[in-house]
Each structure stands twice: as structure tokens, then as C-alpha cells.
Amino acid sequence: MGKLDFWFEYGSTYTYLTVARMHAMASRHGIEVRWRPFLLAPIMVEQGLAQGPFLPFPQKLRYMWRDLERRAAAHGVPYRRPSRYPPNTLLTARIGTLAAAEGWCAGFTERVFALHWTEDVEIGTEANLQGALAALGKDPADVLARAQSAENKQRLKDATDEAKALGVFGSPSFVANGELFWGDDRLEEALAWAIGA
Amino acid sequence: MGKLDFWFEYGSTYTYLTVARMHAMASRHGIEVRWRPFLLAPIMVEQGLAQGPFLPFPQKLRYMWRDLERRAAAHGVPYRRPSRYPPNTLLTARIGTLAAAEGWCAGFTERVFALHWTEDVEIGTEANLQGALAALGKDPADVLARAQSAENKQRLKDATDEAKALGVFGSPSFVANGELFWGDDRLEEALAWAIGA
Numbered sequence: 001m002g003k004l005d006f007w008f009e010y011g012s013t014y015t016y017l018t019v020a021r022m023h024a025m026a027s028r029h030g031i032e033v034r035w036r037p038f039l040l041a042p043i044m045v046e047q048g049l050a051q052g053p054f055l056p057f058p059q060k061l062r063y064m065w066r067d068l069e070r071r072a073a074a075h076g077v078p079y080r081r082p083s084r085y086p087p088n089t090l091l092t093a094r095i096g097t098l099a100a101a102e103g104w105c106a107g108f109t110e111r112v113f114a115l116h117w118t119e120d121v122e123i124g125t126e127a128n129l130q131g132a133l134a135a136l137g138k139d140p141a142d143v144l145a146r147a148q149s150a151e152n153k154q155r156l157k158d159a160t161d162e163a164k165a166l167g168v169f170g171s172p173s174f175v176a177n178g179e180l181f182w183g184d185d186r187l188e189e190a191l192a193w194a195i196g197a
Numbered sequence: 198m199g200k201l202d203f204w205f206e207y208g209s210t211y212t213y214l215t216v217a218r219m220h221a222m223a224s225r226h227g228i229e230v231r232w233r234p235f236l237l238a239p240i241m242v243e244q245g246l247a248q249g250p251f252l253p254f255p256q257k258l259r260y261m262w263r264d265l266e267r268r269a270a271a272h273g274v275p276y277r278r279p280s281r282y283p284p285n286t287l288l289t290a291r292i293g294t295l296a297a298a299e300g301w302c303a304g305f306t307e308r309v310f311a312l313h314w315t316e317d318v319e320i321g322t323e324a325n326l327q328g329a330l331a332a333l334g335k336d337p338a339d340v341l342a343r344a345q346s347a348e349n350k351q352r353l354k355d356a357t358d359e360a361k362a363l364g365v366f367g368s369p370s371f372v373a374n375g376e377l378f379w380g381d382d383r384l385e386e387a388l389a390w391a392i393g394a
Contacts, residue, residue, distance in 0.1 A: 047254050057244050059366040063379055070376075074386070169256040179267075182260055185382050189271070 002031040002194035009040035010089040012171035035105040037096035038163040087123040199228040199391035206237035207286040209368035214381040232302040234293035235360040284320040
């Protein structure tokens with residue numbers, strides 16, 4: 001069975017297209033996906049892009065919104081442009097990290113992104129997190145407490161360090177058979193690599 | 198017949214993949230392509246990226262070379278990594294601009310890129326320009342003189358201003374039916390847009 005590591009940041013716009021497509025595409029190709037949340041902000045800061053990859057570049061930012069909308073339509077992915085950008089993703093990433101350790105990261109992440117990108121319930125807000133946890137039947141108070149434990153905070157730091165060591169510099173990124181791919185528009189290529197095509 | 202404006206910078210790496218594929222792909226879809234050279238450097242400087250989109254970002258730069266190689270292989274495009282990056286492209290862009298005005302830009306540009314990307318004859322060098330002009334049966338002295346005329350220099354400035362006004366922020370970019378697309382990996386989408394698909 002092919003394996004793929006899916007490295008992602010909850011605040012990344014293009015990552016939504018991947019999150020929305022990953023389950024169906026990986027299933028179709030019989031690929032086992034490890035969902036690996038990390039924090040992109042520290043990596044961006046190291047690149048001298050403290051405001052992220054789009055905000056400092058107005059033309060690129062404008063293009064991004066249009067491109068996202070076009071590609072969502074092309075992929076049949078529901079899309080409603082969120083009111084606010086970028087969101088604050090630290091708490092969501094901590095919960096995602098806990099979820100990854102416990103095996104429910106995919107479902108949690110799909111719901112977080114769907115709320116943000118189809119119902120304009122912003123990632124990182126209480127409404128978004130409660131909604132995503134409720135959909136999975138999780139007890140929010142319990143999850144929040146464990147997500148903010150020292151152990152789990154360290155897990156997220158370690159994941160971010162691991163991403164950096166792999167050469168990850170943006171989200172989404174994929175690692176398949178030792179090869180790094182960056183961008184939702186490389187998902188097909190990464191999946192093909194995972195099955196050795 | 199569908200129409201596409203192909204905006205490009207001679208020093209852009211990913212642009213090679215487009216230059217190598219454009220003729221065959223546009224012909225297959227019956228699309229008329231206007232080759233529009235411009236200078237990316239002034240636009241990059243305005244974005245605060247005086248060193249371009251890759252050099253300041255070592256991880257992204259490393260990824261770019263690997264990604265280029267993989268995608269060239271996937272597209273069946275001959276590829277040999279050039280010894281030097283980035284090249285100095287002002288003179289080449291001036292000749293390309295003259296060529297665009299006179300209707301021989303595609304052939305010139307294909308040869309310039311092929312020399313750079315398959316024979317390691319660097320873009321902007323005398324060997325590259327002479328080789329490309331000779332392949333088209335052009336008199337280099339005559340072309341160089343006209344390429345460096347005040348009128349032609351102004352043409353290139355105007356083209357760069359036009360690109361900027363269209364929201365172009367990188368190379369390759371495509372404009373089809375008023376829609377802007379950026380990146381070699383959007384070529385298929387831009388061609389589809391050009392034919393209204």
C-alpha cells in the first residue's frame with residue numbers, strides 16, 4: 001500500500017482544496033495518508049515572511065482568491081470565500097496534533113476546514129472548534145485540556161521541527177517515498193509518486 | 198479561434214517548461230498565442246523581492262530545482278540543469294520584444310530557452326543570442342542594433358507596464374478572455390479558458 005505524509009497548516013488557503021479532496025483521492029488510489037499538522041508561521045518567519053506568503057504581495061493576494069475560486073469550481077469543491085484572512089491557528093493546530101496522535105485528525109480537519117470554507121465559521125474560533133469536535137462526538141472541554149497539555153504542545157513543536165527538517169516551506173506539502181511535493185496542485189503527482197507510478 | 202497572451206520573463210525557470218510545450222499545446226487546441234516578453238525584475242523589486250522569488254528562500258530554491266526536473270520528465274521536456282542562476286536577461290528581453298513586434302518571437306524564444314536548458318548555453322550570453330538568431334537566419338548585428346534602439350527599449354518598458362497593470366506578478370503568466378493565470382502548472386487551465394471550455 002502506498003503511503004503519503006500530508007503536512008499542513010490550518011490557516012493555509014490552498015490547503016482547503018487538498019483537505020476537501022484528500023479522502024476520496026487517497027481512497028481511490030489505495031494510499032494510506034498520515035495527516036501531519038504543523039505550524040507554518042515559524043517557518044515563514046525564518047524565510048523573512050512574517051506576514052505569510054500572500055499578505056505582503058497585493059497582486060499575488062488578489063490572484064490567490066481568484067485562483068482558489070476557479071480551482072474549487074474545477075474540482076467540484078464547495079467554496080465560499082471567508083470574511084477574514086488569515087485566521088489564528090495555534091489552538092486548532094494543537095487540537096489537530098492531539099487528534100493525529102489519537103487517530104481522528106482527518107475527520108476533525110475536514111470539519112474545521114468545511115466550517116471555515118463553506119459556512120464562514122472562522123478557523124480558530126470557539127464556534128469552529130466546538131462545531132468540529134461536536135461532529136466527531138468529542139467532549140470539547142476534555143479535548144481542549146489535553147490539547148493544551150505540555151506534552152501535546154511539545155508534539156506540535158516537534159512536528160514543526162520535523163517539517164522544517166524535511167525542507168517543508170509551505171502548506172500543503174506531501175512526502176511520498178522520500179520526495180517532497182508542495183502545493184495542492186501537486187497532490188495528483190504526490191499520490192502517483194506514493195504508488196510508484 | 199481562442200486567443201491567449203503569454204507573458205514571460207527570459208530568466209524564469211518554470212517558464213522553460215511552458216516555452217517548450219506552448220507550440221504543441223496551443224496548436225492542438227487551435228489557440229492563437231501572443232508571446233509577450235516583459236521584465237520581471239522591476240515587478241519583483243516592487244514586491245520587495247529584489248533577488249527574485251527563489252534566491253532568498255533556500256528551501257524553496259532547492260525544491261524548485263527538484264520540482265522542475267520532475268515536471269520536465271513528466272512532460273517529456275528535455276532538461277539539463279543550467280550551471281548558473283539567475284541569468285542576466287535585459288538584452289534577451291529587448292531582442293524578444295523586437296521579435297514580438299516583427300512576428301518571430303516564438304521561434305527565437307524557443308531557441309534561447311533550448312540552448313539554456315538543454316545545452317547549458319546561458320541566456321543573455323553572446324553564444325546564446327548568436328545561436329538563437331542564427332537558427333532563425335537573422336543577422337545578429339542588425340538585430341542587436343534595432344533591439345537597442347530607443348523605440349524598442351520603450352516597447353519593452355511599455356510591455357512591462359502593461360503586465361503590471363494586468364496584475365502580473367510572476368512568470369509565466371497567461372491572460373485568456375480577461376482571466377489571469379500564473380505558473381506553468383496553470384497552462385492547461387489557461388488554454389481551456391481560452392477556448393471557453
